[in-house]
Amino acid sequence: MRTVAQLELRQRLRSTRWKVALVVWFVVVGAITALAVGALGDVGDGLGLGSSIFGIVVFFVLFLGLIVAPTLSSAAVNGDRNAGTLATLQATLLTPAEIVVGKLLAAWAAALAFLVASVPFIVWAILAGGLNPLLLLATLAVLALELGVVCAIGLGFSALVTKTSGSGVLTYLVAGALSVGTLLVFGLTVPAITAEEQVRAWDVEQGYDWESDEPPVCEWQTVETTQVHTERTWWLLAANPFVVVADVQPVPPYDIDDPAATSADPLALIQTGVRAARTGPADEVDWCTGMHVSFDADGQASAPASPVETPELSTAPVWPWGLGLHLLLGLGAVAVAVRRLRIPAYSLPRGTRVA
Amino acid sequence: MESSRGIHAVGVRRAFGEVQALADVRLEARPGRVTALVGPNGSGKTTLLLVLAGLLVPDAGQVSVAGFDPVTEGPQARARTGWMPDVFGTWDSLTAREVLTTVAAAYRLPRDAGAARAAELLDLVHLTELADAPAHVLSRGQKQRLGLARALVHDPDVLLLDEPASGLDPRSRVDLRVLVRELAARGRTVLVSSHVLTELDEMADDAVFLSGGRTVATQSVTAAQEQRRRWRLAALDAAALRAWLAAAGVPAVAADDGAVHVDLAGDAAAAALLRDAVTAGVPVTSLAPAGGLLEQAYLALEEERR
Ligand SMILES: Nc1ncnc2c1ncn2[C@@H]1O[C@H](COP(=O)(O)OP(=O)(O)O)[C@@H](O)[C@H]1O
Numbered sequence: 001m002r003t004v005a006q007l008e009l010r011q012r013l014r015s016t017r018w019k020v021a022l023v024v025w026f027v028v029v030g031a032i033t034a035l036a037v038g039a040l041g042d043v044g045d046g047l048g049l050g051s052s053i054f055g056i057v058v059f060f061v062l063f064l065g066l067i068v069a070p071t072l073s074s075a076a077v078n079g080d081r082n083a084g085t086l087a088t089l090q091a092t093l094l095t096p097a098e099i100v101v102g103k104l105l106a107a108w109a110a111a112l113a114f115l116v117a118s119v120p121f122i123v124w125a126i127l128a129g130g131l132n133p134l135l136l137l138a139t140l141a142v143l144a145l146e147l148g149v150v151c152a153i154g155l156g157f158s159a160l161v162t163k164t165s166g167s168g169v170l171t172y173l174v175a176g177a178l179s180v181g182t183l184l185v186f187g188l189t190v191p192a193i194t195a196e197e198q199v200r201a202w203d204v205e206q207g208y209d210w211e212s213d214e215p216p217v218c219e220w221q222t223v224e225t226t227q228v229h230t231e232r233t234w235w236l237l238a239a240n241p242f243v244v245v246a247d248v249q250p251v252p253p254y255d256i257d258d259p260a261a262t263s264a265d266p267l268a269l270i271q272t273g274v275r276a277a278r279t280g281p282a283d284e285v286d287w288c289t290g291m292h293v294s295f296d297a298d299g300q301a302s303a304p305a306s307p308v309e310t311p312e313l314s315t316a317p318v319w320p321w322g323l324g325l326h327l328l329l330g331l332g333a334v335a336v337a338v339r340r341l342r343i344p345a346y347s348l349p350r351g352t353r354v355a
Numbered sequence: 356m357e358s359s360r361g362i363h364a365v366g367v368r369r370a371f372g373e374v375q376a377l378a379d380v381r382l383e384a385r386p387g388r389v390t391a392l393v394g395p396n397g398s399g400k401t402t403l404l405l406v407l408a409g410l411l412v413p414d415a416g417q418v419s420v421a422g423f424d425p426v427t428e429g430p431q432a433r434a435r436t437g438w439m440p441d442v443f444g445t446w447d448s449l450t451a452r453e454v455l456t457t458v459a460a461a462y463r464l465p466r467d468a469g470a471a472r473a474a475e476l477l478d479l480v481h482l483t484e485l486a487d488a489p490a491h492v493l494s495r496g497q498k499q500r501l502g503l504a505r506a507l508v509h510d511p512d513v514l515l516l517d518e519p520a521s522g523l524d525p526r527s528r529v530d531l532r533v534l535v536r537e538l539a540a541r542g543r544t545v546l547v548s549s550h551v552l553t554e555l556d557e558m559a560d561d562a563v564f565l566s567g568g569r570t571v572a573t574q575s576v577t578a579a580q581e582q583r584r585r586w587r588l589a590a591l592d593a594a595a596l597r598a599w600l601a602a603a604g605v606p607a608v609a610a611d612d613g614a615v616h617v618d619l620a621g622d623a624a625a626a627a628l629l630r631d632a633v634t635a636g637v638p639v640t641s642l643a644p645a646g647g648l649l650e651q652a653y654l655a656l657e658e659e660r661r
């Protein structure tokens with residue numbers, strides 16, 4: 001296993017393509033961070049700046065990682081087979097599992113190198129302040145696992161498909177299906193989960209004269225309204241790697257005084273959206289409180305207390321589902337690759353000469 | 356157990372979809388001897404070697420390599436088999452030395468032993484000066500030599516060489532021959548495939564002829580020496596030569612360059628013919644076998660099959 005990983009890494013480290021890619025990566029992530037800091041700097045007040053920068057860096061590292069990781073592994077097996085070097089490894093005492101895991105570790109290590117190249121910008125985020133170090137580590141760990149899963153899927157396809165271009169495309173398709181496809185399907189299912197339903201509404205009394213100065217009396221009514229039951233389809237979003245990475249952090253307390261601070265962080269936005277989707281629509285709504293604000297003698301706004309509980313975001317984490325699914329996919333891909341590398345071979349992939 | 360070592364294959368069949376690459380192969384290669392695997396392109400030599408190296412499952416037949424079945428006892432068989440493929444792939448950015456130490460590690464040799472073995476083998480195939488150059492700067496022949504070294508890393512009992520001499524310069528061919536003979540002398544079993552028959556002549560003890568995926572003949576090269584074969588006879592005066600041959604009643608075929616071809620049964624017959632011709636005053640300049648032993652045996656075989 002070490003032998004194979006070492007061999008693969010040596011091969012990679014000495015190719016100039018790889019160094020160029022790292023440099024390009026560094027520049028792109030740096031540019032994005034600088035842009036983000038510039039944009040956020042205008043908003044001002046250092047509050048939440050650190051977590052926003054961190055969120056943006058992690059978001060783009062994952063985005064670019066999904067583009068780079070397939071290229072690191074999707075030619076690992078069929079590329080070697082075409083170059084005639086796979087059979088020489090297979091003919092030794094290495095087991096298929098050792099070859100596959102070695103290749104996976106090498107590809108993953110290369111992917112992590114890109115993550116490491118982003119560390120300066122993460123340090124920048126830390127310096128900007130307001131970050132929980134534990135959270136940072138957890139997010140990076142999940143990010144690293146996600147990159148590993150993409151590498152594993154690429155490896156699986158490279159063992160299945162003869163052409164390196166074919167396995168590359170298939171890996172991109174899976175990465176795209178997970179990160180964009182899940183969103184599309186989620187959007188497309190919305191009509192199916194939308195229904196006209198009766199809900200209890202804490203509503204303005206019937207026949208209230210909106211011109212009058214008298215505050216309305218709130219009362220319970222049963223009204224028909226459109227409800228979107230995203231609690232039935234939230235799991236589609238859970239399969240999205242961006243959601244998995246974003247959802248690792250604990251839900252931040254909603255800060256009514258500073259909504260801008262949280263909303264600049266794409267991870268927090270994604271998380272809020274997914275948790276809200278998982279919570280689904282409430283069956284009691286408040287359409288009355290705040291409809292009419294009266295001021296008392298001290299100029300304090302007073303509103304009657306609402307009997308409707310403010311909807312709480314679901315505290316049940318979404319990410320373990322997605323991460324679990326992804327790890328299963330990755331394991332499956334590794335198992336497929338190991339099967340395909342077993343020797344002696346019964347059948348050869350179409351069009352290959354050597355086993 | 357002497358008989359369980361070496362290579363034994365009986366009734367080996369293997370198809371790739373429609374193509375029956377191996378139809379019925381019988382092969383015996385004994386320790387201490389070099390066995391040539393001879394056949395035209397597409398006759399199944401490479402496929403057979405893949406089966407013997409434990410990379411392909413035969414559809415039918417029994418195979419034993421160094422006393423183990425490559426299908427059911429793969430690791431044991433592979434530990435004793437060195438395989439040099441015909442299409443030579445190498446890890447381009449590794450140096451020759453690293454290629455060998457990597458393969459040594461893949462055969463589970465300890466690191467130090469692997470490094471020592473690599474140095475030894477680089478010396479053996481005369482690549483020491485290029486040991487630390489990346490493998491992609493090596494020429495085809497040099498890569499071929501590196502491939503041979505790679506097959507020898509774990510000091511295998513059985514050596515499978517697929518067209519090892521292709522791309523080698525004359526010097527390296529001689530080296531290859533010496534090395535192969537030396538390995539055989541040390542009791543190793545060597546199976547060498549080729550379609551260039553002359554290069555096998557001085558190397559092989561036995562020959563197995565493959566055609567269309569079948570073993571069509573098995574022959575000992577020493578026996579071939581005693582067989583009736585074709586010789587090329589040339590003289591200063593071609594007319595005198597032909598006249599003498601006709602008078603002596605030796606059937607001869609005119610070759611394109613004024614020389615003649617005669618069929619003779621073994622070296623003794625050749626010596627007798629030469630003595631008679633010289634005695635008769637024919638100005639003979641040369642008498643030599645026309646083409647290699649295996650080539651003739653092979654061509655004879657082709658003729659029989661027509
Ligand atoms: N992987 C493969 N798929 C399909 N046909 C193959 C494959 N490998 C070999 N063949 C066919 O099997 C036959 C024997 O090939 P091979 O063993 O390479 O011959 P040789 O090495 O004697 O030239 C050829 O007809 C070849 O086209």
Ligand SMILES: [Mg+2]
Binds near residue numbers: 400401402
């Ligand atoms: Mg061949």
